[in-house]
Structures are given as structure tokens and as C-alpha cells.
Amino acid sequence: MRRRDLLAGLGAAGLGAASLVRPARAAGPQVHPQAYRRGNGADPETLDPHKTSTLAEATILLDLYEGLSAYGPDGSLGPGAAEGWTTSADGLTWTFRLRPDGRWSNGDAVVADDFVHGFRRMLDPATGAKYASVLAPVRNAQAVNRGAMPVDAVGVAAPDPLTVVIQLEQPTPYFVELMTHQASTPVHRPSLARFGEAFTRPGNLVSNGAYLLRDFSPNDRITAIRNPHYREAGRVAIPQVEYIPTPDLAAAVRRFAAGEIDSLDDLPADQVRSLKSRFGDAVVLNPALGVLALMVNVRKRPLDDARVRRALSLALDREFLAEAVWGETMLPAYSLTPAGLDNALPPPTMPGRDLSPLEREDAAVALLREAGYGPGAKPLAVELRTNITDNNRNTMVAIADLWRPLNVTTSFAATDAKTHFAYLRDGGPFDLARMSWIADYADPQNFLFLVESDNDGFNSGRYASPAYDALMREAARETDLEARARILYRAEELFLADLPWIPLLHYRHKHLIGPRLRGFVPNLRGVSPTRWLSLA
Numbered sequence: 001m002r003r004r005d006l007l008a009g010l011g012a013a014g015l016g017a018a019s020l021v022r023p024a025r026a027a028g029p030q031v032h033p034q035a036y037r038r039g040n041g042a043d044p045e046t047l048d049p050h051k052t053s054t055l056a057e058a059t060i061l062l063d064l065y066e067g068l069s070a071y072g073p074d075g076s077l078g079p080g081a082a083e084g085w086t087t088s089a090d091g092l093t094w095t096f097r098l099r100p101d102g103r104w105s106n107g108d109a110v111v112a113d114d115f116v117h118g119f120r121r122m123l124d125p126a127t128g129a130k131y132a133s134v135l136a137p138v139r140n141a142q143a144v145n146r147g148a149m150p151v152d153a154v155g156v157a158a159p160d161p162l163t164v165v166i167q168l169e170q171p172t173p174y175f176v177e178l179m180t181h182q183a184s185t186p187v188h189r190p191s192l193a194r195f196g197e198a199f200t201r202p203g204n205l206v207s208n209g210a211y212l213l214r215d216f217s218p219n220d221r222i223t224a225i226r227n228p229h230y231r232e233a234g235r236v237a238i239p240q241v242e243y244i245p246t247p248d249l250a251a252a253v254r255r256f257a258a259g260e261i262d263s264l265d266d267l268p269a270d271q272v273r274s275l276k277s278r279f280g281d282a283v284v285l286n287p288a289l290g291v292l293a294l295m296v297n298v299r300k301r302p303l304d305d306a307r308v309r310r311a312l313s314l315a316l317d318r319e320f321l322a323e324a325v326w327g328e329t330m331l332p333a334y335s336l337t338p339a340g341l342d343n344a345l346p347p348p349t350m351p352g353r354d355l356s357p358l359e360r361e362d363a364a365v366a367l368l369r370e371a372g373y374g375p376g377a378k379p380l381a382v383e384l385r386t387n388i389t390d391n392n393r394n395t396m397v398a399i400a401d402l403w404r405p406l407n408v409t410t411s412f413a414a415t416d417a418k419t420h421f422a423y424l425r426d427g428g429p430f431d432l433a434r435m436s437w438i439a440d441y442a443d444p445q446n447f448l449f450l451v452e453s454d455n456d457g458f459n460s461g462r463y464a465s466p467a468y469d470a471l472m473r474e475a476a477r478e479t480d481l482e483a484r485a486r487i488l489y490r491a492e493e494l495f496l497a498d499l500p501w502i503p504l505l506h507y508r509h510k511h512l513i514g515p516r517l518r519g520f521v522p523n524l525r526g527v528s529p530t531r532w533l534s535l536a
Contacts, residue, residue: 053130082099098162112163129145137168285510293435315403348493445488
């Protein structure tokens with residue numbers, strides 16, 4: 001997953017760091033003069049691609065491993081370990097042709113059975129993979145992951161050493177992107193057999209990507225060097241990467257200013273304005289695959305009345321929230337899905353977007369009065385539930401202020417992130433709750449599925465629309481991408497009319513790019529594999 005904000009703070013289980021690392025060296029790491037010092041959030045809990053769960057881990061694994069498809073320098077999708085693929089007319093059979101020159105970092109050939117083994121290991125319940133859902137479209141994957149079928153029932157086969165055939169449960173237009181994910185990469189079978197769980201340690205880990213693991217000094221850096229057996233090693237410009245953990249963003253900025261770090265992939269939101277003044281074009285903000293919203297408990301009166309939900313939405317000044325509260329690190333959201341997704345039309349926008357703030361407030365008052373609330377009528381009392389951060393707290397206070405002219409009185413319930421999301425997941429009562437979502441792939445389905453009536457994991461507001469569910473099922477069956485995009489557009493129109501979530505803001509990526517780094521291309525997915533970068 002890459003990247004579910006919903007899971008932030010829930011903590012990642014899996015291998016403990018102690019099983020992955022060796023003691024820190026007495027002397028400091030030997031840094032290549034052309035090393036790329038890459039700020040990277042936090043130390044990984046694991047470098048086992050089938051047990052990973054964090055963005056920081058994904059950034060490293062994207063350099064160490066290569067799936068059947070891979071990201072280009074601008075985040076676009078293209079061939080990876082496979083040089084190409086074909087799909088059957090019904091969209092259910094994908095045939096990938098592996099590159100004949102694919103090699104592991106020890107020189108072994110990359111063969112189709114490596115991928116078959118990787119898929120089976122990823123879905124084996126004994127692996128405990130948190131990202132097993134990435135392979136959910138594969139035939140029998142979910143049953144295997146539940147333990148209801150044996151692992152060899154997974155719909156993947158290797159008819160010859162250079163061919164991988166994957167059977168799907170239903171057409172999945174975004175399947176190529178899923179094959180870039182670390183969950184879809186193979187692991188080196190002889191190393192796993194020899195070292196067991198220790199196969200990820202430096203000296204043991206054999207990878208098939210552009211880089212190989214050289215060293216791991218906890219709380220200091222992870223070092224990877226260019227894989228000499230990589231098929232395009234001669235075109236990989238940067239010989240060494242130092243992934244430097246940056247859990248303290250303010251400290252990371254100071255290290256960047258001192259020339260100790262070449263790039264950061266996150267910035268302190270409350271400092272962005274001053275950072276732009278200080279570093280100019282080195283600060284790069286660009287749209288991301290995420291949305292911040294208020295989830296509504298649509299089964300609780302009076303929030304079960306769509307007029308009330310629309311009124312609350314109309315009264316929100318999203319430009320103010322984006323600029324004054326979030327320092328332009330977020331964008332106003334008038335749709336659930338952000339613009340720029342694959343397989344999608346430009347997203348529909350919620351009614352009232354073109355009105356002035358005063359006109360929206362008037363429309364909100366009118367809707368509330370129709371519902372029996374509002375100025376001069378019965379006050380509407382609601383509780384806003386959120387996880388605690390400075391920005392979240394400020395956002396909720398600002399929303400309460402914006403609702404006050406509607407005769408809405410707001411109370412707050414704030415907890416840590418772990419408690420907040422567990423509370424919602426376990427069905428705790430609420431009125432409106434902060435919810436955010438970072439998509440795993442750039443397809444509208446990965447946003448719209450959140451409120452399907454049978455989505456017990458994320459649809460905590462218990463939205464249940466037969467018409468919406470029918471559109472999602474129709475889209476899942478549709479193999480024509482343009483027709484599918486139109487169906488999903490209609491589903492989002494229905495979402496925006498019903499507002500089971502009230503979209504607030506869309507996320508932006510926040511980068512700080514140093515003068516030595518070349519080839520960085522901002523993109524919606526926020527990926528920038530090191531193999532495409534260079535240093536001045």
C-alpha cells in the first residue's frame with residue numbers, strides 16, 4: 001500500500017528490526033563521493049518485499065527489486081522485469097514475457113518460476129503479508145490468503161522460463177500498476193532457503209533491481225550500490241544511494257541546508273511558506289493521490305438527511321482551509337477523486353462549487369431550514385472526531401467556525417491516530433470523523449470502493465446505496481476502458497449528491513530537491529526511482 005494514511009499510527013508488525021540489521025559499525029559508513037544522500041522518513045522494519053508496509057520501505061525496495069512492470073522517470077508505467085505483455089479479449093488472462101537478460105544481483109537468471117513462487121509466498125497466510133490485497137484480483141488469491149485453498153491454487157503459472165501467465169477473477173485495468181508494487185516482486189529462492197528470515201540482511205540479500213543492499217546502520221543510513229548484473233547497469237548514473245532516516249522533519253531541513261542530504265520527500269507543513277522563501281524552487285509541491293474528508297455517520301439522525309450533509313459541505317471554505325490552515329500544502333477538494341488518474345474522466349465536482357462563499361452559505365442555510373435546522377430554527381449539534389495533530393486540530397476548529405453561522409454547534413473528540421482509526425474500524429458511534437486516504441494505484445476505483453456497502457473495513461459511516469453498488473459492479477465487469485470511466489464518473493456523481501464523505505482537501509507531495517540532484521520529475525504517484533536520477 002503504498003501509503004494508506006488510514007494505517008498511519010497503527011504500527012507495523014512483522015519482523016522486528018533486530019532481525020534485519022547487524023550492529024552499527026564502529027567507524028562511520030564509507031560514503032562514495034558520488035553517493036546520493038536520500039532523505040527517507042524512517043528506518044524500515046523489514047526489507048522483505050512480501051512483509052513491507054511503509055512508504056519508507058517502499059522507496060528502498062523500489063530500487064532493490066523490480067516487478068513485471070516498473071515506473072519510468074516521470075512515474076509513468078512501463079516494462080520492468082517483463083519486456084512486454086498481452087491480455088486476452090475478456091481481460092482475464094495476462095501473459096508477461098520476461099527479459100532474457102534479467103539477472104539477480106549474484107548473476108543468477110531471473111525466471112518465471114521466481115514470480116510464481118513470489119505470488120504464492122505473498123498470499124500464503126503463513127507469510128502474514130500486509131499487502132496481500134495488492135494481489136486480490138488474481139484468481140483464487142483471496143481464498144488462498146484466507147487459508148481456504150492451497151497456495152498452488154493461485155492463478156499464476158510459468159509455462160516456460162520466460163513466460164508468466166496470470167489469471168484474474170475479473171477485468172482489472174489497473175493490473176499493470178499492481179505489478180510495480182513490491183508485493184508483486186519475486187525474492188531470490190536460494191537465498192531464502194539458505195538464510196530463512198535473515199535473507200534480507202546485508203551480504204545475504206540478493207535482489208533483481210538496479211541496486212543491491214550493501215549496509216544497514218540503524219538510525220543512520222542504509223547503503224545500496226549499483227547492481228552490476230542489472231540489465232541496464234551501464235545506464236544507472238548514481239553508483240551509491242544512502243537512505244537517511246528523517247523522522248524529525250525540522251532537523252532534516254537543517255541537514256539539507258547544511259548540505260548533508262540531497263533530497264527530502266516530506267516537509268513540515270507549518271514551515272512550507274518560510275521554506276519556499278528560503279530555498280525557492282528547491283521546494284516542489286505537486287498533486288498527490290490522496291484525499292482528506294469528513295466521514296459522515298449516515299445512519300444517525302439528522303445526518304441521515306442528505307440536505308443536512310450538503311448544507312454542512314456547502315458552508316466549508318476549502319480555499320481558506322488549504323491556504324490558511326495547511327499553508328498551501330493541500331489543495332481544495334470538490335470531488336472525491338483527484339484529477340489526473342488513469343482510466344478516468346476529469347472528476348465531477350460537487351454542486352455549488354461555482355458559487356461565491358456568501359452564495360454557498362445562503363444555499364446551506366436554505367437546505368438546513370428545509371431539514372428543520374439552521375438560523376432562527378432548531379440548532380444542529382454535531383461532534384467532530386479526529387486524531388490529534390496540530391493541523392488536524394486547526395482544521396476541525398476552522399470547520400466549527402465556518403459552521404457557526406448555520407446555527408451549528410460543534411463539539412470535539414480527539415484521540416491518537418491508533419485509537420481513532422481502531423474506533424472507526426470497530427464500529428464506534430460518531431457523527432462526523434476525520435478520514436484520509438492515500439490511493440494504492442492511480443485509478444478511480446481505488447477511491448470509490450471505499451463506500452461500497454460491503455466494505456466493512458473502510459465504510460464506517462455505513463453508506464449503503466443499491467444504485468451506487470450496482471454502478472461499481474457494472475464498472476468491474478466492463479472491459480472497455482472508456483465505458484468503464486463513464487460508469488465510475490456516474491458513481492462519483494452519486495457519491496457527491498449523497499456525500500457519505502464530505503471531501504475537504506486533496507493532498508500534495510512535498511519535496512525539497514538539492515542543487516546536485518538531476519532528473520527529478522514531480523508526479524502524481526510520488527515515485528522517483530534512483531535509477532533514473534543523476535548527480536551534477
